[in-house]
Amino acid sequence: MWTLMLHLWDRWRFESPPAERAWDLARGVETRKWTLRGYEPVPLDTAAQILAAVPRDGRTLIDVGCGKGRMLILAAEAGFSRVIGVEIDRWLCEVTRKNLAATGIDGVVVQQDARDWSWPTGPLTVFFYNPFDDPILGVVVSRLTDREPTGPVDVIYVNPLALHAFIDRGWTIASEGGSGTERWVWLTR
Numbered sequence: 001m002w003t004l005m006l007h008l009w010d011r012w013r014f015e016s017p018p019a020e021r022a023w024d025l026a027r028g029v030e031t032r033k034w035t036l037r038g039y040e041p042v043p044l045d046t047a048a049q050i051l052a053a054v055p056r057d058g059r060t061l062i063d064v065g066c067g068k069g070r071m072l073i074l075a076a077e078a079g080f081s082r083v084i085g086v087e088i089d090r091w092l093c094e095v096t097r098k099n100l101a102a103t104g105i106d107g108v109v110v111q112q113d114a115r116d117w118s119w120p121t122g123p124l125t126v127f128f129y130n131p132f133d134d135p136i137l138g139v140v141v142s143r144l145t146d147r148e149p150t151g152p153v154d155v156i157y158v159n160p161l162a163l164h165a166f167i168d169r170g171w172t173i174a175s176e177g178g179s180g181t182e183r184w185v186w187l188t189r
């Protein structure tokens with residue numbers, strides 16, 4: 001019993017760096033990893049770097065696989081006009097909705113497999129933080145690429161292990177940053 005409790009405590013500490021706990025506490029939200037559902041939140045410093053680099057005004061940020069909504073909150077705070085999260089897991093969608101309500105952010109959370117998601121119109125910034133690999137990514141990127149052109153679309157892809165899913169469909173790298181598993185690329189068409 002004690003061994004199990006120590007193990008859980010250790011895991012909680014490892015997965016909850018103090019800065020991330022403080023960030024959550026300051027907003028009355030819960031975005032840390034403590035879940036067995038394949039959810040991992042974008043690190044705050046990676047998100048800050050990305051948000052400082054991309055255009056925000058008049059844009060909608062869509063987080064594909066939004067988890068608990070950390071990026072939606074950061075994007076709204078950074079000046080995006082609208083934020084939308086697409087997330088397959090019902091429980092994570094509920095956590096995100098609670099988190100948005102706690103921060104007073106008027107965002108939309110859609111519980112759906114991203115492969116079935118119909119992209120909205122207007123200028124978009126689409127964020128991918130490791131939600132899935134090929135072949136799912138290929139389907140999602142094809143639908144985004146074939147979307148009726150109603151404004152610029154930028155993609156931010158962190159840890160771009162399946163970058164070819166974009167390059168093969170005519171996307172090009174506009175900029176990049178970070179390193180290792182936090183390397184990110186900004187893609188345009």
Ligand SMILES: C[S@@+](CC[C@H](N)C(=O)[O-])C[C@H]1O[C@@H](n2cnc3c(N)ncnc32)[C@H](O)[C@@H]1O
Nearest residue numbers: 039040041042065066067087088113114129131
């Ligand atoms: C690594 S987490 C990223 C969370 C969030 N984007 C962030 O940066 O904090 C990936 C998320 O993608 C979700 N996901 C996995 N497959 C999906 C799919 N087919 N459609 C929508 N969401 C999916 C998972 O449930 C998980 O919450």
